[in-house]
Amino acid sequence: MAGSTSRVPVEKTYKIYIDGKFPRTESGRFFPLEDSDGEVIANICRGSRKDFRNSVVAARKAFPGWSSASAYLRGQIIYRIAEMLEGRREQFIAELHLQGLSKRRAKKEVDATIDRLIYYAGWSDKYQQVFSAVNPVSSSHFNFSVMEATGVVSVLAPNESSLLGLVSNIVPAIVGGNTCVVLASEEMPLCAVSFAEVLHAADVPGGVVNILTGYREELTGQFASHMDVNAIIYCDSDTDVAKEIEISAADNIKRVVNRTNTDWAQEKSQNPYLIKETQETKTTWHPIGS
């Protein structure tokens, strides 16, 4: 019995995240997200091909600035994401719980996500030293190889691990200077949208991470085939889908990163080789002489 003095809660509109802004999908479409009792939790944007294209444009535009930002700065920004997430911990636990996780599991997942951000924040100025080389060529040249970001990366975030899996795939890409366009878990999209708000509050430059919600079946082909995307990360274990992704990826020789069957909660699911998967090796030669 709500009395006349009881307060009506303000519910959040879940929107997508493109170029540092939170628009609704340009298509105007939505799909209802239901809880296990069939009650509607929220209306979710059903992102379109055009939303994806706009996101790629934003990601490409953000790439020169982000990839040339200092490793120290990228590390601090990723650390800042962790700080912001820690501050909104209760909200994320509640959202995961709302989407079917037990309170205990939800809490565990949020904590692990924060720790994962800290882990990669620390790698920002170290992976380069681990993976680079000075090469002892026989001729009179100074020759060295360094890591550089591959470019714009499509990320089909895992369906089942909607927050930890999402962050575990975004962060190794951006800590290495890539920009990305991400498709959130279709079944549990809430945390992805709220995580976009966290990114925004953490001063991640607009366009570095773009997050869409929508139907996998509709958008996977777009993520795989776009000619201005340099790499695609996917986690679906469906082999037919994987095959389709790899066929489309060949249109512009995309790097294909297959992360199926990964238990994101495990400690071994975080390592610098995940950063390396969206890095290019650049080798530079210069004569030694006078």
Place this chain on the structure above:
Amino acid sequence: MSTDPSKLAFNAGWQYAPAPESTDHVTIDEQYDLFIGGEFSPPGEGRYFETINPATEERLSSVALAGEADVDRAVKAARKAYAGPWSKMKAAERGKYIFRIARILQERAREFSVVESLDGGKPIRESRDIDIPLAAAHFFYYAGWADKLEYAFPGRRPHSLGVAGQVIPWNFPLLMAAWKIAPALACGNTVVLKPAETTPLTALKLAEVIQEADLPPGVVNIITGAGDTGAAIVNHPDVDKIAFTGSTEVGRIIQRSLAGTGKKYTLELGGKAANIIFADAAIDQAVEGIVNGIFFNQGHVCCAGSRLLVQESVADEVITKLKDRMETLIVGDPLDKNTDIGAINSAEQLDTIRSYLSIGREEGAEMYQSSCEVPDTGYWCRPTIFTGVSQSNRIVQEEIFGPVLAIQTFRTLEEGLTKANNTPYGLSGGVWTDKGAKIFKMTQNIRAGVIWANTFNKFDPTSPFGGYKESGVGREGGLHGLDAYLRLES
């Protein structure tokens, strides 16, 4: 003939006497079979094709055309060798076999150089001083990695993959075979390799070396054939890894056909590298770099500097000096030690190059070729430059794979960079300037895998090679080249 004393005119007054490399110490068999399981055996369907000398159009030998059944036989031999001796052998012993290959190649270097020039048309100076020594060096370098792999990948345990299927091009026949085979063996894999259709001979000679080195049968299998043979290797279900060097067009087909198979792959594909000359460069050195960038190996180089971007204020000077230098280039007999530019590798490739010369002119560019004489028989193309081209011209966008240079100008560093990166390729690039800060500004921002600053077209076994964007996936050479032949476990 030029009488202007300011011009380079090495051949004015003094003529180069012919200096042919002798061929009498080289034997090429009448016919070559397939090298499978440590022995040469005839192809199942009994078919052979000819390989010719592109400088004379004369037949050199016939080589076997491997069909699907032959590919299967080679893969089975490789699998057996992998399961049997090779993956169980101590890594240090494996390394010693690879060292042996390097040593025998060094011993037989001159023979290989001559065969390489006969079969492929490249100048003997290049096969003698670059291709063959580098191929031996590759085996020597990777041999030493065999028992040290765990030091290459911190925190990981490396494992071999199994059978590697390798398909290589005709521009550096033996060197590409070495790039593929050496790291594959060092990492504990066995190999099925197919050399290019027009240049099979040094790979077949390498098979002899592998016999001589007494490698266990089946560790390296070398089978000849054309595109269908390559496709059969790529599509064979018992191959664990594919390594391909060739065109982006074929690379795309391979990437598609590997979709969903879980096979690991590396692709070294096409390029359209910008060679960027700033006004403050040492101009004479830069001109040498341009010549080396585009005319090295008849321009049959995926990382060739096929686009010249020259800063506007020195464009006239650079182009004048380039034309003068082009006049001194000797085009002709690949076996002559004075030859700078040899024969185009095949009639088919010459057709491709000629079609681009027409396209360039039709699109409005101005073509200039050196005035040198070329032999009547064989496949030849004079060194060629195009000026007055725009970014959208096909000769600027597409890989020609011949001695054809498209020249554009730029004013600011940013404009040069934008033009350099305006391509779907990203294999290599060149920068010429005397300013250190400018070098790093450029080398950091050119989106390509190999950047030469104040030099061009240098290669070394320790130096990773491979492209960004549509120039390929993965690296070959150096520590980074090991990754392609290993599975890393945590």
